[in-house]
Amino acid sequence: MLEVAKEAGVSIATVSRVVNGEGGVSKTLENRVRRAVKKLHYHPSSVAQSLAKQRSMLVGILVPLLEHPYYSRIASVIERRLFDCGYQALICNTEEDEDRERAYIEMLLRQRVEGIIIDSSARNSKNLTELHENHIPIVLFDRVLSDVQCNQVFCDNSQGGFSGIQHLVELGHRRIGVIAAPSYPETLQRRIRGTREAVEFFGIDDDPELLVVGDTQLFDMGYEAGLHLLRLPVPPTAIFALTDVTAIGVMHAAAEMNLRIPDDLSLMGYDDLPFASYTVPQLTTVAQPLDQMGATAVEVLLDQMGKQDQPPVKAVLTTKLVVRGSTAPPKRQT
Amino acid sequence: MLEVAKEAGVSIATVSRVVNGEGGVSKTLENRVRRAVKKLHYHPSSVAQSLAKQRSMLVGILVPLLEHPYYSRIASVIERRLFDCGYQALICNTEEDEDRERAYIEMLLRQRVEGIIIDSSARNSKNLTELHENHIPIVLFDRVLSDVQCNQVFCDNSQGGFSGIQHLVELGHRRIGVIAAPSYPETLQRRIRGTREAVEFFGIDDDPELLVVGDTQLFDMGYEAGLHLLRLPVPPTAIFALTDVTAIGVMHAAAEMNLRIPDDLSLMGYDDLPFASYTVPQLTTVAQPLDQMGATAVEVLLDQMGKQDQPPVKAVLTTKLVVRGSTAPPKRQT
């Protein structure tokens, strides 16, 4: 900037004014400055700006696994929104590792982010306390901890779980397998609870063997779990995978056992990821309004960033059942 | 930091020394400082550090579409590597938009990133010149521009295209459809060229109708293109989709036309994304060593960041054919 000032023969104050379009500068000088900026390839330093203004315009996004289509979509949706609001997102991939999450949070603190949107991998809110103590606005996204006093944006997972079972029951299924990912984030626990409630409500088979909780949320977990369910002495006529990715795994397992979907087995997923419309057959699933969730999260965050220590807001959105080709009435009755 | 110094009753220089573990500080004072740090929840400001040290420890990653499983994996792989090397990644989602890409580059320049790894959406190198002029090390990743003098890390796409056709030819196919994504990044052009060379080399049907170039690289493009190919007066017995995602689209199209894979149609993809092992049937595909590519890119970048204006290095890795269940000898001969 100093160089630009020299080149243009003005003071740095004038350069600053021109660059920030503050006005109050004569046309002559403005042009001289602009020319110097071009010539020297000058780009104002956000670093110095942050320091001087005490504002970083940075927001952290933490997701559990960036390679996972669900989370990359989340990161993407939120980042876009943030970008449009003039903020730069710092996307952090915690890889389901609490220590990594802590490390990232420390880093974000150092980067002086103005807020954080976090889809947390942590089993408790310990990682978040440091943020609270530094008065950084947080919004918990998707995965939710009920014991923590803080902004939250998520879907009614219980309702989603319920509606999935309901759909299958209405088709005539009485024996339904459920596959869940790890349940330490309450998200999945709630989703499971929704299915339990539905099972009870409709009075269908509640054999505990029908609920399998895997250790990851990847394709192969769905595959293994699907195999397990389908090899039961009395296998289910329908499977509700609480995640689209695991549902794909189940598809594979079913194919391996020469079971046809939906003729021999009805299958449901959860999330409505893009590829859910392109599997064969297309996947019936419970959709979460991710765009809306992302927009809400950013809105809430930006709102809180204005004021100091606002009361936490909680936004609960509703899921939507998307019926496609992977579910049908059962052929055999159990 | 000033507050910590006061709390501990020492100078800021001492605090700085303790925080940075420089040594040369007495145990007594060190403990006093550490206690003060804890008590005040002090986190050193990277912003101020960057300014003082003239090093940001930031590296920009630009990908064309973060929601796309291929690119989220790329971002993920590179980010992890960078993180392990002590660098913070700024992941930017250009959404295949050249203007957005420019905006992000400008932002990265302002953030004073020390280097950039870019999977570019741009049709030319215009966006990169600004970086060159600011002496920011760049490495072009995956998508490559041949007319630009700069570090590049990518796979031999021509070879990959060739080997795909070769595999199908060896199975006995003579009429092979090829589906390509937009071709302004040279990547796809090269991949196509590889298939053309193979077609010529093996002397099989080179009907231009058999090559369809879509306008996106998403599922529905594969679906549409697949439909188009399969409805040809003389449809191909095999389809080589130059992207796994589009291959999934073709699967869907085939199912819609009651064609069974691989019995009625052989199908190949390209990329070997995680889900390629979980489609039904599993997808034969051309694998790119993404982990290795990411590691190489980071290595090259970090290397260049040391020196000034090194000669550009070009790393070309090789693809690998992964044969799975979606390809088989043709039943009918054309």
Add this chain to the structure above:
DNA sequence: TTGTATGCGTTATCAT
């Protein structure tokens, strides 16, 4: 071993 002082590239306040 510890402290003091200067500079990093901006913004912002105050003069002129």
Add this chain to the structure above:
DNA sequence: ATGATAACGCATACAA
């Protein structure tokens, strides 16, 4: 309308 100058939070060279 323009310029000089003091922060901002830290590193660092130098002094004590």
